[in-house]
Amino acid sequence: MIAFHEWLQLTDAGLYCAPGDFHIDPSRPVARAVITHGHSDHARPGHGAVLATPETISIMKVRLGEDSADQFQALDYGVALQHGDVTIRLHPAGHILGSAQVELNFRGQRAVISGDYKRSSDPTCKGFELVPCDLFVTEATFGLPVFRHGRDMEEIGRLLDSQRTFPDRAHLVGCYALGKCQRLIALLRQAGYDRPIYLHGALKSMTDLFLALGQNFGELALVSEAGRGLAGEIVLCPPSALKDRWSRRLADPVTAFASGWMRVRGRARQRGVELPLVISDHADWPQLIDTIAETGAEEIWVTHGREDALVYQLTRMGKRARALALLGREDEED
Ligand SMILES: [Zn+2]
Numbered sequence: 024m025i026a027f028h029e030w031l032q033l034t035d036a037g038l039y040c041a042p043g044d045f046h047i048d049p050s051r052p053v054a055r056a057v058i059t060h061g062h063s064d065h066a067r068p069g070h071g072a073v074l075a076t077p078e079t080i081s082i083m084k085v086r087l088g089e090d091s092a093d094q095f096q097a098l099d100y101g102v103a104l105q106h107g108d109v110t111i112r113l114h115p116a117g118h119i120l121g122s123a124q125v126e127l128n129f130r131g132q133r134a135v136i137s138g139d140y141k142r143s144s145d146p147t148c149k150g151f152e153l154v155p156c157d158l159f160v161t162e163a164t165f166g167l168p169v170f171r172h173g174r175d176m177e178e179i180g181r182l183l184d185s186q187r188t189f190p191d192r193a194h195l196v197g198c199y200a201l202g203k204c205q206r207l208i209a210l211l212r213q214a215g216y217d218r219p220i221y222l223h224g225a226l227k228s229m230t231d232l233f234l235a236l237g238q239n240f241g242e243l244a245l246v247s248e249a250g251r252g253l254a255g256e257i258v259l260c261p262p263s264a265l266k267d268r269w270s271r272r273l274a275d276p277v278t279a280f281a282s283g284w285m286r287v288r289g290r291a292r293q294r295g296v297e298l299p300l301v302i303s304d305h306a307d308w309p310q311l312i313d314t315i316a317e318t319g320a321e322e323i324w325v326t327h328g329r330e331d332a333l334v335y336q337l338t339r340m341g342k343r344a345r346a347l348a349l350l351g352r353e354d355e356e357d
């Protein structure tokens with residue numbers, strides 16, 4: 024039987040499927056790319072042909088431009104695409120809208136490249152689908168035992184408690200523009216919050232795309248159109264805006280940040296975050312371990328994140344595990 028590294032190789036652009044002659048989430052422009060999802064460390068401009076879910080293609084066109092690849096080919100979840108000797112299928116990864124695990128079948132071997140994934144429920148995307156495989160290529164953003172994310176709705180509850188306790192202050196929540204922002208809106212609505220939710224202008228184009236693709240977010244408004252103050256209201260902004268001049272227009276804001284990194288007190292303090300909300304779009308340590316075990320894969324390759332701890336743990340579990348040092352994936356946004 025052919026070894027995995029003979030047909031799935033590491034080039035300076037990243038993971039490369041030799042018999043299919045394509046890269047997965049390449050870090051620089053290549054002729055053919057399969058893209059797991061729209062985040063900027065995975066979806067980059069300048070490829071010849073891009074294969075991805077229809078949602079990821081829409082996201083890439085909004086973020087990177089209509090012409091960000093010469094050619095886009097959409098592949099729906101679960102549909103088999105024969106490409107030379109390789110069969111390609113995409114499966115929901117539960118990370119953000121359109122996110123996919125890439126399943127590759129070659130000469131009776133099945134490899135699954137997870138991209139980024141999580142197992143917790145997310146109203147804005149399809150839930151993670153477990154795909155049994157021989158080789159599982161996993162992310163490890165939160166690959167240390169200290170990372171346990173807890174329950175999203177408890178974190179949302181803490182935000183709403185604070186909003187009720189401090190009616191004279193705006194609540195400013197830092198969140199990434201693609202995925203986290205829309206998930207926060209959906210979780211707030213799930214919790215019964217029915218006031219308008221205010222957005223920084225940088226969050227508008229992605230949120231509009233989610234709306235166009237069928238999400239229902241209730242009443243949204245732009246901060247720029249709402250005047251100053253917004254006491255008692257919830258305002259979402261990109262993390263970079265938490266501390267800049269822009270936020271001075273808000274009434275004595277309570278500064279919050281929704282991220283898996285908020286489990287680390289030092290990170291919250293460093294950013295001046297008063298109300299850290301541990302809400303993540305990545306698998307935490309128990310989810311990583313459980314998912315890897317459930318795939319049944321004997322061989323595990325660990326990509327960006329805390330590779331060493333996870334490789335060590337997997338080796339103890341009797342798996343063949345190795346770290347893939349991919350370029351350009353150092354500090355994962357979440
Ligand atoms: Zn991502």
Ligand SMILES: [Zn+2]
Binds near residue numbers: 065139327
């Ligand atoms: Zn990533």
